[in-house]
Amino acid sequence: MTLLKLDILSVRNIHRATLLPSPSVNFIIGPNASGKSSLLEAIFILGRARSFRAAQIRQAIEFDQTDLIVSAQVRQQNEQLSQLGIQINQQKYDIHINRETKSKSDLAYFLPLQLIHPKSYRLLDAGPQVRREFIDWGSFNDQPNFLPAWRNFKKVLQQRNSLLKRGLAKEVHVWNLELVKYGVLVNEYRENYIRRLQPVFLDVCRYFLADVDLELNYFCGWDREQDLLQVLDRDHDKDMRYGYTHSGPHRADFKLLFHGRNARDYVSRGQLKLLVLGLKLAQVELLHLHSGRPVYILIDDLSAELDTVNRTKLVKYLADLNCQVFMSSTELADFGEINDIENYKVFHVEHGAIASP
Numbered sequence: 281m282t283l284l285k286l287d288i289l290s291v292r293n294i295h296r297a298t299l300l301p302s303p304s305v306n307f308i309i310g311p312n313a314s315g316k317s318s319l320l321e322a323i324f325i326l327g328r329a330r331s332f333r334a335a336q337i338r339q340a341i342e343f344d345q346t347d348l349i350v351s352a353q354v355r356q357q358n359e360q361l362s363q364l365g366i367q368i369n370q371q372k373y374d375i376h377i378n379r380e381t382k383s384k385s386d387l388a389y390f391l392p393l394q395l396i397h398p399k400s401y402r403l404l405d406a407g408p409q410v411r412r413e414f415i416d417w418g419s420f421n422d423q424p425n426f427l428p429a430w431r432n433f434k435k436v437l438q439q440r441n442s443l444l445k446r447g448l449a450k451e452v453h454v455w456n457l458e459l460v461k462y463g464v465l466v467n468e469y470r471e472n473y474i475r476r477l478q479p480v481f482l483d484v485c486r487y488f489l490a491d492v493d494l495e496l497n498y499f500c501g502w503d504r505e506q507d508l509l510q511v512l513d514r515d516h517d518k519d520m521r522y523g524y525t526h527s528g529p530h531r532a533d534f535k536l537l538f539h540g541r542n543a544r545d546y547v548s549r550g551q552l553k554l555l556v557l558g559l560k561l562a563q564v565e566l567l568h569l570h571s572g573r574p575v576y577i578l579i580d581d582l583s584a585e586l587d588t589v590n591r592t593k594l595v596k597y598l599a600d601l602n603c604q605v606f607m608s609s610t611e612l613a614d615f616g617e618i619n620d621i622e623n624y625k626v627f628h629v630e631h632g633a634i635a636s637p
């Protein structure tokens with residue numbers, strides 16, 4: 281799939297822009313505060329109906345404007361052309377794919393986006409929520425049945441926690457079976473995903489980091505020696521006392537072991553960045569391998585902390601991936617040696633205006 285044409289209206293300092301991107305690598309360059317991240321944010325909004333920088337998507341609407349609009353013409357794998365668009369104002373959002381109204385999850389499934397931006401490098405050393413989101417993004421794209429199981433699990437968990445807070449012990453017991461039913465399912469999808477991701481991740485890492493011993497160590501959110509139902513029974517008094525559910529897939533996490541030790545405590549910042557890139561690119565590769573669905577890759581501010589050799593390697597790797605890539609930096613030289621890359625385009629951003637020479 282390829283984004284053939286992109287139209288942006290009122291996304292931060294981009295008042296109006298139209299782009300005809302390369303199906304391969306697109307370099308976005310410009311001085312600080314010119315609007316490079318805003319351009320990537322516009323593409324992200326088109327695929328996820330949210331911002332990657334602001335908690336409220338309406339913060340991305342240009343000052344003094346009421347609505348933002350991002351739309352695109354996409355060529356699908358079967359060569360069919362599709363139109364998709366999103367319009368957002370202070371109160372609501374409208375998503376359309378081929379003139380039909382769609383949901384956020386339809387959009388996310390239609391336009392799988394992998395975003396790598398400065399905060400992404402906190403994947404391994406931030407709290408577990410970001411790692412669960414990482415696994416869930418992969419599981420969602422990998423298994424169509426993951427999303428309904430995950431939604432049901434969330435609903436049941438909320439219900440159970442509300443009963444715990446109200447001290448309704450009998451009712452809590454009734455909900456345990458439902459929690460186990462969906463919790464076990466969510467966990468199966470996640471475990472299956474991590475199992476298949478691991479070898480792809482090792483391959484990607486071998487390209488960037490020679491000779492490293494790496495292992496993804498998944499924790500499902502409860503003591504695996506016991507059934508989740510037994511664990512809920514065991515935790516019952518504690519759950520009642522604190523008013524929330526202590527064990528279950530909502531506590532899942534993973535560690536990356538680097539020569540047997542927790543990577544985040546031992547590797548250099550550059551290595552940490554390469555490992556996170558390895559994890560994110562492994563997700564792209566797996567999706568591609570498994571379902572043939574290409575992923576759009578957005579990389580904001582590539583240059584920080586990677587040396588020129590690794591930047592050149594990364595750009596070469598991305599150019600060979602057969603995915604459409606958009607990446608930003610202040611200078612073209614920040615992308616390393618790009619002479620061997622075929623079919624790339626450069627977009628200059630200045631004061632919110634985007635030009636391609």
Ligand SMILES: Nc1ncnc2c1ncn2[C@@H]1O[C@H](COP(=O)(O)OP(=O)(O)OP(=O)(O)O)[C@@H](O)[C@H]1O
Binds near residue numbers: 314343610
């Ligand atoms: N809602 C908004 N409406 C208009 N302008 C905005 C809005 N939000 C932010 N801006 C401005 O848009 C400009 C572009 O910001 P952006 O983060 O896209 O720049 P950038 O080129 O990625 O910069 P850097 O290289 O410093 O990361 C900034 O001057 C910012 O203050």
